[in-house]
């Protein structure tokens with residue numbers, strides 16, 4: 001598969017998307033319009049998990065952690081980003097000290 005086209009050619013022919021038909025575990029359901037799609041709780045959306053699951057039943061039935069664990073990757077990435085800033089700030093300060101004219105030194 002190169003890029004999902006939502007199987008528009010199949011949908012135009014009144015068929016379901018190929019992945020929905022071919023999925024061995026029947027994990028995919030195709031709803032032709034939003035109105036017919038049931039509103040299911042999205043496990044992990046509020047916690048900003050990388051995978052969000054639309055659940056028909058309690059999370060425990062799917063052996064998913066209940067309550068939903070927090071996204072520790074995200075806060076870890078924030079710290080990595082902040083720590084990464086430090087060498088940059090030091091390099092800039094060093095460079096500034098090298099190029100900035102000393103006080104009282106006129107051209």
Ligand code: SF4
Pocket residue numbers: 001003004005006007017018019020
């Ligand atoms: S089969 Fe599924 S993933 Fe592939 S193009 Fe069709 S809708 Fe997209």
